[in-house]
Amino acid sequence: MPPPGVCLNIIEARQYQDGYGSIGNPDRFLGQDYQMLKQYCINKGLRYLDETFPPDRSSIGQGILKPSDMARVEWLRPVKISHEPFFVRDGISRFDFGQGILGDCWFLASIGALTFQKSIFAQVVPLEQNFNENYCGIFHFRFWRFGKWVDVVIDDKLPTVNGRLIFVQSKDPNEFWPALLQKAYAKVCGSYTDMDAGTPAEAMMDFTGGVHMRVVLSNPPHNLWQLMVNAGQCKTLMASGTASGQQPINTTLPNGLVCGHAYTVTGVKQVKSRGNLVNLVRLWNPWGKGEWNGDWSDRMTIEDFCRHYADLDICGLNPDFLDGSPSSxxxxxxxxxxxxxxxxxxxxxxxxxxxxxxxxxxxxxxxxxxxxxxxxxxxxxxxxxxxxxxxxxxxxxxxxxxxxxxxxxxxxxxxxxxxxxxxxxxxxxxxxxxxxxxxxxxxxxxxxxxxxxxxxxxxxxxxxxxxxxx
Missing domain, CATH: 2.60.120.380 (Jelly Rolls)
Incomplete structure (x- = not known):
């Protein structure tokens, strides 16, 4: 009998060493081959329908919608929602989308961070996809799941009520990469409802397959500012969350912050004010509205950041951000x-x-x-x-x-x-x-x-x- 701790699956280990499960050769989630399925649909003149994540109430899950609301849901393809759908229109930005009825601010804060790192974004969201050439209703995305990259195939039927998306919603009604990315992640989670509540670190790890570090802001390290500066220079994703405190979750406080809510850290900057250096942090609310209204408006001092936020999650492709040396x-x-x-x-x-x-x-x-x-x-x-x-x-x-x-x-x-x-x-x-x-x-x-x-x-x-x- 092998000793405790040996690899449980030798075949999987050897495949990984050969590059299988890498970003360049991802595992096929549920055994679905995107290229084969797409070519089959093209040859047959079909629109793809994903039987492993069907457009019905089982994929939405229980508890997020009332039975009366569930009965109103209609699954529509973007070509039925918009007269001129785009996968990506006029580039990628955190301002492309806002949160819907699902409590997945943690996931959307992670997407917000992802939009700042174009090369990582392109790994997760293959950008050659569109609604024009050889369109047949099939899309795919890549996530790092527990040690290996997986390629996740979906159809493009999206849950709507009265022709409007009920979950993540694009600011441009003709752009659909946010809704399709969310659907692919809902598939690996089990349903849309399974995405309700979480921490940004979970999705950011699944976007990078790299290194995760959490900082508890009530007791921050002495080099917190330098760590954040290094992270900003080393292709990392950063997000933070507010504590729920004594207020109900999602309560907006007089200072503009939301209790128990996830935010994207979008930048750090040092400025000079009245002869003193001030370290500023900029954050973004996945709701698409409602921001800090204290000193410095759309930015806040690192002291206020530690005072009003509970933790900081940093995820990078490698540990370079820990010492600020890309040459390490x-x-x-x-x-x-x-x-x-x-x-x-x-x-x-x-x-x-x-x-x-x-x-x-x-x-x-x-x-x-x-x-x-x-x-x-x-x-x-x-x-x-x-x-x-x-x-x-x-x-x-x-x-x-x-x-x-x-x-x-x-x-x-x-x-x-x-x-x-x-x-x-x-x-x-x-x-x-x-x-x-x-x-x-x-x-x-x-x-x-x-x-x-x-x-x-x-x-x-x-x-x-x-x-x-x-």
Missing amino acids: KWNSSMFEGRWVAGTTAGGCMNHRGSFWTNPQYRVKISGQHSFEDGEKDILLFLMQKPDKKKRHLVQNFHIGFSIFAKGKFPASFFTSHAPIAQSKTFTNARDITEFLTVKPGEYLIVPSTFEPNQTSSFIMIIHSKTEIDC
């Missing part, structure tokens, strides 16, 4: 594993009798290391991989990890050795990231849930400025 070369290794109740789900170190049963990964960090200015050089990312197809049914556990210096690792090892590094807390989230200082050497990494006997698959990615041997 990072090495990455990915592992897949699974915690299984009763066998490989031992819980955290509080549970000494079972902790040793967790998946264990030996790694060797090579090369030179500089500890000048407390430099950190290892980024460890741990993500839960759900078994459920419906997003709202997914149960995230509190997860974390411990890193030990080399040694022999039976149960007795963990009763006499302390970790040399570990996650600050076990967090109830889809993923966690820690930026660490680790000397060259051999180590054992043990990812775990906080409590034992909690079953879930996971992926773990190690980014290092030096070589990694696994």
Whole structure:
């Protein structure tokens, strides 16, 4: 029997090494091949109809619409909604769309951030698509889902009432990339209703497949401003959220901000005012209206930003934004594993009798290391991989990890050795990231849930400025 923590699917691992599941060779979501399906429709003179995400109430889901409203929904193609539909018209902008009745401000804030990075946008949204040449009602989009890129195929039937879109709505009624992108993401989530409530980091990770870092703004790092400046220069996506506080979610406060709401960070700028340097942050509301009305109007000082927002999520293609050096070369290794109740789900170190049963990964960090200015050089990312197809049914556990210096690792090892590094807390989230200082050497990494006997698959990615041997 293989030891805990080995790759669960050797075939998938080999395919990934061969480029399968990469952005250039994405996996086919639900086995659907966009090119083959499109060519079939062209040859047969058909308009594509997606049976895996049909234009009916099952794709909308339960709870978002009243039965009386659901009965009024009509699924229409853009060619029936508009006399002259465009996939993209006059470029891409965060001002192209506004939120509909769905509580997916987190997703739309992520799209807002995506519009600032044209090359990343083009990876997610293939821009050659249109309603003219060889149009047959089929579109596709690409998302990074739990360790691999997937190509998601949809038909272009959209839910409407009285001929108007009920979910995300374009400011230009003839432009449809926002509504079609939202539909593709609803498909991977299970339904439109499954997109209700979330955090921008989830979608931003799915747009980049890169590195995610969350900053709690009630206790920000001393270099927060420089981190945001670096992020702005390194092709990252940034979003932030307000706390709900004592007010109901979506309540607009006198200062113009909305409680429990996601915003896109659209820029940072340093200006001089009355002889002093002022650090300013600009944010955008996915509602398409309603902004901060305090000092500096459409911008706010970083002090007000930390005071009125709860957290900041930064997602980049790589960890360059952490040290502001695009020339940095990072090495990455990915592992897949699974915690299984009763066998490989031992819980955290509080549970000494079972902790040793967790998946264990030996790694060797090579090369030179500089500890000048407390430099950190290892980024460890741990993500839960759900078994459920419906997003709202997914149960995230509190997860974390411990890193030990080399040694022999039976149960007795963990009763006499302390970790040399570990996650600050076990967090109830889809993923966690820690930026660490680790000397060259051999180590054992043990990812775990906080409590034992909690079953879930996971992926773990190690980014290092030096070589990694696994």
